Amino acid sequence: AAYLVKPGRRSFALDALSIEYLGRELAPASASDGQLAFGADDTAEAEALMAQARAVLDLGGAFDERLGEVGARELLHEVELPTSALLARLERHGIAADREHLEAMEQQFAGAVQQAVKEAHASVGHEFNLGSPKQLQEVFFGELNLPKTKKTKTGYTTDADALAWLAGQTEHELPVIMLRHREQARLRSTVEGLIKTVAADGRIHTTFSQTVAATGRLSSTDPNLQNVPVRTDEGRAIRHGFVVGEGFEALMTADYSQIELRVMAHLSEDEGLIEAFASGEDLHTTVASQVFGVERSAVDGEMRRKIKAMSYGLAYGLSAFGLAQQLTIDPAEARILMETYFERFGGVRDYLRRVVDEARATGYTETMLGRRRYLPDLNSDNRQRREAAERMALNAPIQGTAADIVKVAMLNVDRALTEAGLTSRMLLQVHDEIVLELAPGEREQVEALVREQMSGAAHLRAPLDVSVGVGRDWDSAAH
CATH class of the missing domain: 1.10.150.20 (5' to 3' exonuclease, C-terminal subdomain)
Structure with missing residues (x-):
């Protein structure tokens, strides 16, 4: 509710909302695990928790009034809250991971990073720290005397845009090597992050957030699945590591074209x-x-x-x-x-x-x-x-309407799967794409249902168009 009333705010923490909307400061409850063990000294602890519970109740009333003022009651009750319950199920399901494949990718990117470091050192004739902006500035603008980029407080910038510009301005190979180094290092840390989050059940359970992007889009953390590049060969190779789980037949991806x-x-x-x-x-x-x-x-x-x-x-x-x-x-x-x-x-x-x-x-x-x-x-x-x-x-x-349509589509697909008594289930939502896990023998029925529910999620003058793909892993299920 706080998000719908003011989506741009920095914090949706209970104490911040309590101060702003109720004029009431909350004492922090110190129970680290949320469990209460009542003893002689626990009265203050109990009171802090009761004050928090009371604040939740009072904020509900305060926000109901404000939701009416901003015309968002329906959005809360019919879209955001049901989406919240659906995302909790998606997080519990997770998606199966091919750990060996991801570990091999991590080795590959680590090797490419080392190779780029060697090439960078060879191109200037001595070693330097590629991660130090200060040393990079000395090499680029001191030793090599390359054209100056945008000036910042700490000298001339060596960010990605500056490197791309330098690559076009000079014959020297270092800017191109640096761009490759950063790209491979980024991919390596993406894959490392994925490997770390493979749970005991062999699946990756990301955390979705509804209140981060002010436009209404969902975001994900631990791991951030939106970090996996879609259009590059490396990104596709990483997606190869997300696979169909035991007891299921295939993954299905469905997304809107040009939403x-x-x-x-x-x-x-x-x-x-x-x-x-x-x-x-x-x-x-x-x-x-x-x-x-x-x-x-x-x-x-x-x-x-x-x-x-x-x-x-x-x-x-x-x-x-x-x-x-x-x-x-x-x-x-x-x-x-x-x-x-x-x-x-x-x-x-x-x-x-x-x-x-x-x-x-x-x-x-x-x-x-x-x-x-x-x-x-x-x-x-x-x-x-x-x-x-x-x-x-x-x-x-534009982006907000697209995000709203995707949420409505997810809710409709989920409801239709349940009503049809199917075992197939939704696992992920990334950008405009929904990923499902198909139970044996349900493919045709699920595809027809997904197409119908997604294309009917909104009636536009340029009708929604849905693409569907099926495969053993996330990459081969692309379309």
Whole structure:
């Protein structure tokens, strides 16, 4: 409830909420394991716990009133609370892990990290610590005299963007080696994290959180499954380590194709974009042919790539400058691309303007299901803060509506599985994808049910489209 009333707040801890909404400070209860062993000295302990219980009750009343004010009662009772109960079951189920495969991957990434260290040392002729920003600065800008990057308090930055920029500016191989080193180190720590969390039952039980992302998306920790890259070969190899468990036949993945863009088409009511979806052709190719004014058959990979980045960028509040960086093109070229896009899809431009104007007037944005995100910085005097809030205002209704739809879809799929008396079960939700474990002989029935429930989770002007795949592991179940 606190999250729906104010999703941007930092802490949802009971004591913080008690101070803010009840004007009451809570004494901390010190029982480390939550168990009470009453003895002579335990009166204070008991009273602290009773005060906490009382605060929960009183906050319930205080929030019920506020939920009514922000129009979120239905969202709490029909979406968030049932999702909470479903996520608890998903966490208990966990997903089976192939430990040997993951350990072999960890060795492979560790070897690649060591190899990159050797190459980095060889490229400058001496050893240095690749993890020390100070030593990196000395090597890059002192010894090698490479072009200066953005200045920070501690010197010139050597973050990933700076390394990518340096790689394009210089013939020296070190920036490329450094990028590879960081990528392999990141993958190694991802796999290490997965191995550590394999429980005694041979399964990984992640923890889902509903109150971290202000847009309404779920996040996961211990391990963070959203850290497993989707589109790279290494990411796919890691997903190979998530397997079907004993007593089950296969894993099934189901996700929405281009859900944000369908939501954007629906909210903007742009006829051109809705038509592009309805044509059943490849969306990005169809849009590219309109923006560049060529036949569909004349659209090349580069044109399609630019339009794909452009379309998704708009749904995430990307500026012309951001688009230029993403596509490594000139900001002027990015601006022209945006303007041409908007000429073709005027409804999208008008919608995006309208969202920011309305949010500036009301102080918040809203999803189709009424999830609000408050953005006080829209009227800030500080240009950077104001522009960041504008990007959030563009992104929140689209991303938030997509998140709401995924939650509704999960609840509907879970309910339908139960009503059909099936043993197959849901295991994970990552981004727009749901992962299920199929019981022997239930595949066809589950697929039909998943497609029906997911595509019916919301009725959009650009109808939802569901992709389904089945396999022995998470990677081979991709589609």
